[in-house]
Amino acid sequence: MKSTISSIFILALGGIICALMPAASGTPQSEIAGRWDLTIGTGASTYPSWLEVTQKDGRLAGRFVGKVGSARPVKQMEFANSQLDFSLPPQYENFKGSITFTATLAGDEIKGTTRGEDGTLPFVGVRAPALPRNPAPNWGKPINLFNGKTMSGWKLKNPKLPDGWKIVNGVMENHMPSSDIVSEQQFMDFKLHLEFNVAAKSNSGVYLRGRYEVQIQDDYGKPAESHFIGGLYGFIDPVVNAAKKAQEWQSYDVTLLGRWVTVVLNGRTVIDNKEIPGITGGALHSREGEPGPLMLQGDHGDVFFRKLVLTPVEKE
16 A cells, blocks of 8 residues: 555656656757758759748748749648658749648758759758847948949849840939849948839839848839838838839938848838848849848839949948
8 A cells, every 4th residue: 555655656746846847948840940041953053042930839830932922921841850841832823733842951951852833953951040130330431333324333143134224314224125233242231322213013123132122113002011112022011101103213221230121211211120031032042141232123124223322331
């Protein structure tokens, strides 16, 4: 009888101790959770993508950014034995099946294959850097990225596409068909003043570090939304639509510190110190820890620029 009572007492005491002990900090799902900068394909034909894996109530979900377009939700993911599997609907109607991903986690890297519009391709991903905001930046001298006379300091993103860019009366004009253009200089943290004029029903954008698109579009009178003017494309909604009508000159004042962005459109703060989750569709590459150029979108419609002044943060 004493033995039975002692056994019951020990079991009860063990249960109390276990209840009081903190839970293990890691779970299999937490190993894969986070943001991942992806590179898809091989050789010269690679392109950047981005993946976010979130964990809630023992389930995994997330968001994915492909070659182009917006961040798309991934409603369910499976992760077991260091292998991640997920799929999402096709981005384009001409591909009828699901886009699938299978990857193996090894430390802070994932490797695998994806099958989608471009066939079956390998990919590799690394954990995205934190990129904290510098609270006291040391601003350098402003750099005039457009001299009003030539396209000096800019190059076509894709030299094989038509060049619709020219200078007319001190204005940088872009007419379709055309290509995006990329600044020859690269930057990390900066302030940017940009004056632009977008044609009716036209679409453009400025890519910060070549990776994060602030939308430029004919959106006067539309709702304030990330895919419209003033938004960080697909990620951050502006608090108000401060757009002017098409064919009127407008201005952006953008501050990028780490992955934290403030956007002022026509004198109104529409994004106030918000974190950019990851790259947007159409980015040059996914190496978020590196400096990058400015990129002006020129393959979606007619757009005009007359001022591009960037003030970089100097290294201490």
